Amino acid sequence: MKEAVIYRNNEPAGRLTQTDKGSYVFRYRDDYFRDPSKPAVSLTLPKKKQEYHSDTLFPFFYNMLSEGVNKKLQCRQLQIDENDSFSLLLATAGENTIGAVTVKKAES
Numbered sequence: 001m002k003e004a005v006i007y008r009n010n011e012p013a014g015r016l017t018q019t020d021k022g023s024y025v026f027r028y029r030d031d032y033f034r035d036p037s038k039p040a041v042s043l044t045l046p047k048k049k050q051e052y053h054s055d056t057l058f059p060f061f062y063n064m065l066s067e068g069v070n071k072k073l074q075c076r077q078l079q080i081d082e083n084d085s086f087s088l089l090l091a092t093a094g095e096n097t098i099g100a101v102t103v104k105k106a107e108s
Helices: 030-034 068-078 085-092
Strands: 002-008 011-018 024-028 051-054 101-105
Touching: 002 085, 011 030, 024 030, 068 085, 085 101
Parallel strands: none
Antiparallel strands: 002 011, 002 101, 011 024, 024 051
C-alpha cells in the first residue's frame, strides 16, 4: 500500500491511497471536510462525500503527470516504471505544480 498526503495551498486536505490490490481511495481529512470555507481539491472530488474509490488513479491526479517524451524522461531519470502512475505522482507533484494542489508521500 502506498499513501500520499494531498495539500491545497500548503494545507493538508486529504489522503490518497493506492491499495495492495491496485485500486485507489481519496479521503478528505475530517477537519478539512467539516469546514465549509475550505473548497474541494477538484471539481471531480466534491465535498459532498468524504471518501472516493476508483479502480484507476483519479483523473484529477493523473492529469498532474507529464505525458509523452517528458514522461519517458522523468521515468528514466527517476527509475520509475512508466506504468506506475502513483510513484511518478509522488516523485513529481510535491512542489511547483500548476494550481493549488500538491502531493507528498505520507509519513508512516
